[in-house]
Amino acid sequence: MTEQAPGLASDPSWDAGRSQGRLVVAWQNPESRRIAPVALLDHGHDEYRFRYLRPALLVPGFRPFLNFPDWRTDYRSERLFPLFAPRIMSPRRPDFQAFLRQLDLAPGATPWEQLARSGGRSSGDTIQVFPVPAVGADGSTTCMFLVHGVRYCNEGRLPPLVRGREVELVPEPTNPKNPLAVQVVVDGTPIGWVPDLLLDYVRGVREAGSVRTVVQHVNGPEAPPHLRVLLRLEGSLSNGRRPMAGSDWETFSG
Structure with missing residues (x-):
């Protein structure tokens, strides 16, 4: 079953255009x-x-979002759904271009690109989004992600970082919240963590062999903590492995 969701009423700039x-x-x-x-x-x-x-049914405490009340409906819309549209900054705001620079996006970046890069996070919110990492026909893969938990390492103070600087990804089995956690480390100093949803992907890339993770962009302390450091990971996946695929990622509507 499909359902046509109401679009955002008047502004065509909300349409993601060329982005897919x-x-x-x-x-x-x-x-x-x-x-x-x-x-x-x-x-x-x-x-x-x-x-x-399908596994969302088993997530403790989770209930369907108000905008999407039915587990089995295949929701479709020509415009970005109201649950996600407010997570995008309007190009009419005077600080719009500065925000795109914080995300290391080009001036003409689409709303979809903005949502994918920023994670759609807002203060006190419980919703985040993550782009599925790209994988080539030869198994080569690349992924950009924002470092999580910067504010909890060294009181949010970062060591000197420049674009292209290599960082280490170090498993942290003693982490009290998640024994699968992976820290981002620079010269022995932790600066944050790999997002939880990327842990299985990162593990697969590390198991396949060579992996390189470098600083793609860094913002000053004026930026929100979750936007301070953007990393780029490059490596490969073996045996036809694909990120965020398999039975754990099946949807109700196929």
Whole structure:
């Protein structure tokens, strides 16, 4: 079953235009702080699509979003759904171009590109989105992600960082919240963590062999903590492995 969601009424600039792709929609439990994938958000040539993941039924404390009340509906819209549209900065704001620079996006970046890069996070919110990492036919893969938890390392103070500087990804099995956690380390100093939803992907890339992770962009202390450091990971996946695929990522509507 499909349902046509109401579009954003008047502004064509909200349309993602040329951008296409898939984002994982994640929900953070406000009590345990654990982050779990609950849905997929796709954008094709002319529509957006939202579908719940089957395992979302088993996520403790999670209930369907008000905008998407039915687990099994295949929601479609020509415009970005109201749940996600407010997570994009309007190009009419005077600080819009400065925000794009913080995200290391070109001046003509589309709303979809902005949403994918920023994660759609807002203060006190429980929703985040993550782009599915790209994988080539030869298994080569690349992924850009914002370092999580910068504010909790060294009181938010960062060592000197420049574009292209290599960083280490160090497993942290003693992490009290997630024994699978991976720290981002510069010259022995932790600066934050790999986002939880990328841990399986990062593990697969590390198992396949060579992996290189470098600073793509760094912002000053005036930027929100979750936007301070953008990293670029390059490597490969073996045996036809694909990120965010398999039974754990099946949707109700196929």
